[in-house]
Amino acid sequence: MRMSSYFLPTLKETPSEAQIVSHRLMLRAGMIRQTSAGIYAWLPLGWKVLQKVSQIVREEQDRAGAQELLMPTIQSADLWKQSGRYEAYGKEMLRITDRHDREMLFGPTNEEMITDIFKTFVKSYKDLPRNLYHIQWKFRDEVRPRFGVMRGREFLMKDNYSFDLDAEGARLSYRKMFLAYLRTFARMGIKAIPMRADTGPIGGDLSHEFIILADTGESQVFCDKQWLDMDVLADNPDANGDLKDFFTKYTSIYAATEEMHDAAKAPADLVTARGIEVGHIFYFGTKYSAPMGAVVTGPDGQPVTVEMGSYGIGVSRVVAALIEASHDDAGIIWPDQVAPYKVALINLKADDEACRTTCDGLYARLQDAGVDVIYDDRNERPGAKFADMDLIGIPWQLTIGPRGLKAGTAELKRRATGEKLELPLEEALAKVM
Ligand code: ATP
Ligand code: MG
Ligand code: MG
Numbered sequence: 001m002r003m004s005s006y007f008l009p010t011l012k013e014t015p016s017e018a019q020i021v022s023h024r025l026m027l028r029a030g031m032i033r034q035t036s037a038g039i040y041a042w043l044p045l046g047w048k049v050l051q052k053v054s055q056i057v058r059e060e061q062d063r064a065g066a067q068e069l070l071m072p073t074i075q076s077a078d079l080w081k082q083s084g085r086y087e088a089y090g091k092e093m094l095r096i097t098d099r100h101d102r103e104m105l106f107g108p109t110n111e112e113m114i115t116d117i118f119k120t121f122v123k124s125y126k127d128l129p130r131n132l133y134h135i136q137w138k139f140r141d142e143v144r145p146r147f148g149v150m151r152g153r154e155f156l157m158k159d160n161y162s163f164d165l166d167a168e169g170a171r172l173s174y175r176k177m178f179l180a181y182l183r184t185f186a187r188m189g190i191k192a193i194p195m196r197a198d199t200g201p202i203g204g205d206l207s208h209e210f211i212i213l214a215d216t217g218e219s220q221v222f223c224d225k226q227w228l229d230m231d232v233l234a235d236n237p238d239a240n241g242d243l244k245d246f247f248t249k250y251t252s253i254y255a256a257t258e259e260m261h262d263a264a265k266a267p268a269d270l271v272t273a274r275g276i277e278v279g280h281i282f283y284f285g286t287k288y289s290a291p292m293g294a295v296v297t298g299p300d301g302q303p304v305t306v307e308m309g310s311y312g313i314g315v316s317r318v319v320a321a322l323i324e325a326s327h328d329d330a331g332i333i334w335p336d337q338v339a340p341y342k343v344a345l346i347n348l349k350a351d352d353e354a355c356r357t358t359c360d361g362l363y364a365r366l367q368d369a370g371v372d373v374i375y376d377d378r379n380e381r382p383g384a385k386f387a388d389m390d391l392i393g394i395p396w397q398l399t400i401g402p403r404g405l406k407a408g409t410a411e412l413k414r415r416a417t418g419e420k421l422e423l424p425l426e427e428a429l430a431k432v433m
């Protein structure tokens with residue numbers, strides 16, 4: 001991407017409406033634009049990050065055996081009347097009437113719809129287990145939408161639903177998702193801690209919230225200090241096994257949200273902090289399958305009501321949470337795995353023939369190598385260029401200027417550490433390839 005033609009409306013001033021750093025930086029970096037209260041357009045840079053985050057979520061779901069589909073945003077109220085949640089859901093649900101006076105709604109979640117789809121097609125225990133997910137926009141008419149996309153009204157969620165023949169199977173499905181969630185967040189370069197949680201309006205008896213520790217978090221959380229050193233990717237539990245040892249290990253280390261916190265059970269090395277809920281998983285048995293009639297024929301020919309779980313990740317909230325967890329005074333510091341571009345190629349003197357030829361050549365080579373590169377080819381002050389790249393948080397800055405070019409060198413800066421190296425051009429290039 002060439003900066004000279006990029007739709008990147010960065011702001012110099014700090015927007016006054018933004019109370020937390022991620023909201024401020026997302027506005028300043030030209031990632032989002034509010035179109036109504038709690039509803040945002042994702043501009044090219046923001047959309048790119050949202051897609052990177054979605055892709056990691058998708059890969060880990062696929063790895064865990066879940067299958068992607070896509071359900072609509074608009075749902076019929078009938079399904080929600082079957083489960084009994086149409087009235088119960090209250091004012092957070094955006095209710096819509098179509099031209100034929102049919103009651104519709106913009107889905108806040110999809111338990112009812114997926115249960116209906118499942119029961120239409122699956123009739124036998126032989127077709128179990130199944131785990132289905134989609135990444136789709138949700139709407140919840142939050143009383144107080146705030147903090148940008150952190151608590152929006154329209155937001156992107158990955159939600160999936162597991163179907164099993166019995167409670168034992170459902171608990172295995174739950175453990176698989178527990179692992180998938182830990183891996184998902186670890187791969188994004190953030191630490192999300194699973195905390196025993198209340199099951200709330202979804203219902204059921206087993207539930208964990210995945211929480212990122214951050215001062216601006218909306219909830220009070222408690223966890224054993226040990227959590228700060230856990231590394232699920234290094235542990236790499238066998239995903240094909242029953243995952244019982246892994247689950248026992250990870251759930252025996254204390255971590256609880258305020259509602260579930262029990263001071264008597266808390267360890268001596270307790271961390272008390274604020275947290276952001278980025279994911280939430282539930283095992284709720286037959287709460288939806290029973291009223292909606294999701295029944296299969298069991299091995300003995302008898303009807304069995306399927307056991308279900310549901311699993312959500314606030315994909316758009318994760319983008320904001322990543323910024324809360326990784327920024328400095330100059331701007332965002334994207335972890336490599338979710339960065340919109342890996343390399344910022346900065347031409348310090350765009351009107352210098354030699355600089356331009358060299359940079360154009362480097363840009364082409366990086367693109368050919370499949371490296372995500374953003375190229376500042378504008379005729380701007382060097383200071384403005386560095387400030388923009390720091391603000392939008394690109395992990396590597398490769399700078400070419402007339403003086404270095406004469407000596408055959410380039411400057412390579414690592415955004416996260418601020419470390420700068422003057423290297424022979426080819427060597428600098430090799431480091432970011
Ligand atoms: P919260 O406690 O923040 O209101 P929730 O418990 O109501 O969230 P869930 O029903 O568990 O949310 O939905 C799954 C995930 O969707 C949450 O863990 C969160 O990451 C995300 N999410 C929920 N509400 C919002 C929102 N208003 N804006 C952005 N993301 C949200
Ligand atoms: Mg909520
Ligand atoms: Mg919650």
Ligand code: MG
Nearest residue numbers: 209277279280
């Ligand atoms: Mg929740």
